[in-house]
Amino acid sequence: MLECNLDAKGKAARLLGGIAAVAGALVLAVMLATDMFTFGFGWYAVGGGILGGAFAIFEARAGWCIVRAIGIKTPL
Numbered sequence: 001m002l003e004c005n006l007d008a009k010g011k012a013a014r015l016l017g018g019i020a021a022v023a024g025a026l027v028l029a030v031m032l033a034t035d036m037f038t039f040g041f042g043w044y045a046v047g048g049g050i051l052g053g054a055f056a057i058f059e060a061r062a063g064w065c066i067v068r069a070i071g072i073k074t075p076l
Helices: 008-033 042-062
Strands: none
Touching: 008 042
8 A cells, every 4th residue: 555665864854844843833832822923824724734744754654755656756
């Protein structure tokens, strides 16, 4: 089903990017919850950051990249 198409560098990059996205989304959530920062689509940004980061972590764990799977060459 999911054929491995990442090497160790690609897995590490996606894992770190995913962790950073989830952490950033959580920081934004705290800022929105405490009214330190407000904007109209803030909670959508939090949800998108968490879902996107979780998907990147899944890609790192599976060793599979959706962008590479559809034929786009990535530098890592």
